[in-house]
Amino acid sequence: MAMETGLIFHPYMRPEHTARETFEWGVQSAIAADKAGLTSMMISEHASQQWENIPNPELIIAAAALQTEHIKFAPMAHILPHQHPAKLAIQIGWLSQILQGRYFLGIGAGAYPQSSLIHGIKNGADTEFTNTMVRESLEIMEKIWKRDPFFFEGKFWNAGYPEQTVSDDPNDEQHLLADFSPWGGVAPEIAVTGFSPKSPSMKFAGERGFRPISIFSGLDALKTHWETYSTAALANGHVPDRARYHVSQTVFVGDTDREAKREVMEGPIGYCFEHYLIPIWFRFGMMDGFIKDAGAERGDVNLEWIVDNVFVVGSPDTVVDKISTLFEKSGGWGTLQVESHDYYDDPAPWFHSLELLSKEVAPRIKLPEKVGAAA
Numbered sequence: 001m002a003m004e005t006g007l008i009f010h011p012y013m014r015p016e017h018t019a020r021e022t023f024e025w026g027v028q029s030a031i032a033a034d035k036a037g038l039t040s041m042m043i044s045e046h047a048s049q050q051w052e053n054i055p056n057p058e059l060i061i062a063a064a065a066l067q068t069e070h071i072k073f074a075p076m077a078h079i080l081p082h083q084h085p086a087k088l089a090i091q092i093g094w095l096s097q098i099l100q101g102r103y104f105l106g107i108g109a110g111a112y113p114q115s116s117l118i119h120g121i122k123n124g125a126d127t128e129f130t131n132t133m134v135r136e137s138l139e140i141m142e143k144i145w146k147r148d149p150f151f152f153e154g155k156f157w158n159a160g161y162p163e164q165t166v167s168d169d170p171n172d173e174q175h176l177l178a179d180f181s182p183w184g185g186v187a188p189e190i191a192v193t194g195f196s197p198k199s200p201s202m203k204f205a206g207e208r209g210f211r212p213i214s215i216f217s218g219l220d221a222l223k224t225h226w227e228t229y230s231t232a233a234l235a236n237g238h239v240p241d242r243a244r245y246h247v248s249q250t251v252f253v254g255d256t257d258r259e260a261k262r263e264v265m266e267g268p269i270g271y272c273f274e275h276y277l278i279p280i281w282f283r284f285g286m287m288d289g290f291i292k293d294a295g296a297e298r299g300d301v302n303l304e305w306i307v308d309n310v311f312v313v314g315s316p317d318t319v320v321d322k323i324s325t326l327f328e329k330s331g332g333w334g335t336l337q338v339e340s341h342d343y344y345d346d347p348a349p350w351f352h353s354l355e356l357l358s359k360e361v362a363p364r365i366k367l368p369e370k371v372g373a374a375a
């Protein structure tokens with residue numbers, strides 16, 4: 001079994017691009033990723049960020065549903081504190097039915113306090129508080145997907161499910177309740193996003209046997225994410241399997257090393273890092289992990305240093321070597337989730353990179369063999 005590849009679409013659009021262009025880019029990317037053989041596409045949800053300008057990932061997923069065949073979609077993540085769980089549970093069930101199972105659900109507490117404020121949450125930076133909201137929201141959604149009658153009065157939301165009206169008359173259809181439970185079961189497959197070194201989200205994912213998803217932010221963070229996840233999983237009777245683990249990373253594959261590096265430095269990825277992501281990586285502490293891994297100093301950090309030391313960039317052979325080294329050092333993962341960038345104006349190099357990654361790189365990376373906390 002070889003590593004799988006996916007796309008994660010935040011989507012890091014230049015501010016001058018319109019909503020219409022962002023939407024188009026999402027659907028075009030889904031179609032191209034499906035054709036290239038990527039197995040999953042995750043789409044973020046952000047209500048406040050100009051560069052991460054998709055408030056409703058489900059709209060892109062729905063628009064791409066009829067134009068793709070194999071790829072699975074996931075909102076990554078639906079920010080549970082920001083919406084009514086009943087509305088969301090029904091929408092998720094319906095969308096997973098539309099996709100006939102090519103769907104899994106990413107959940108998160110939210111990264112940006114501005115976005116929480118828009119939704120009436122003043123203490124969005126208090127992750128203990130927002131994680132309590134996540135747990136209550138999920139509890140309600142799971143009750144709704146079960147379709148047993150209940151009425152729940154929570155700390156944050158109320159919700160219920162009506163009694164099924166059973167009529168003696170077989171022609172009485174006016175009382176039939178619609179079935180918006182997720183495709184094939186009482187719950188969709190759920191994935192949880194982990195980010196901070198001591199990640200409460202990874203613990204939660206392990207406790208419930210959910211799929212763990214990490215943003216790559218250095219080897220120490222990956223190590224503690226997996227330890228936290230697998231310890232919680234084992235304690236709750238779940239098998240922690242690295243094949244289910246997705247790690248997102250900035251990846252670009254070109255025909256030659258030189259060509260790939262030039263494209264990243266001079267193209268949309270370099271532009272995005274210089275204008276948006278470098279300060280964010282410092283602010284969220286991610287850069288410290290990369291600096292430690294490379295044995296460097298803060299003053300060494302510039303775009304070229306990041307391209308050489310953090311990203312996975314090069315020809316197919318070089319990218320195989322770089323991913324294999326990361327696997328040796330971290331224990332590896334099942335799916336490499338490539339961070340998407342704004343190639344809206346000229347998609348060809350980006351789609352070529354995805355093709356090379358999926359067809360020439362991924363089949364040469366073996367899935368991690370060991371399963372369990374020590375893997």
Ligand SMILES: Cc1cc2nc3c(=O)[nH]c(=O)nc-3n(C[C@H](O)[C@H](O)[C@H](O)COP(=O)(O)O)c2cc1C
Pocket residue numbers: 043044045046076077078079108109110111112115127193194195196197198199200201202213214215248
């Ligand atoms: C792969 C991934 C995707 C994420 N997507 C979003 C998102 O779409 N919107 C958002 O507000 N936060 C997003 N986050 C951040 C989460 O909402 C949350 O802040 C984070 O996962 C908390 O992690 P922790 O429990 O490890 O501190 C994402 C995080 C990861 C790792």
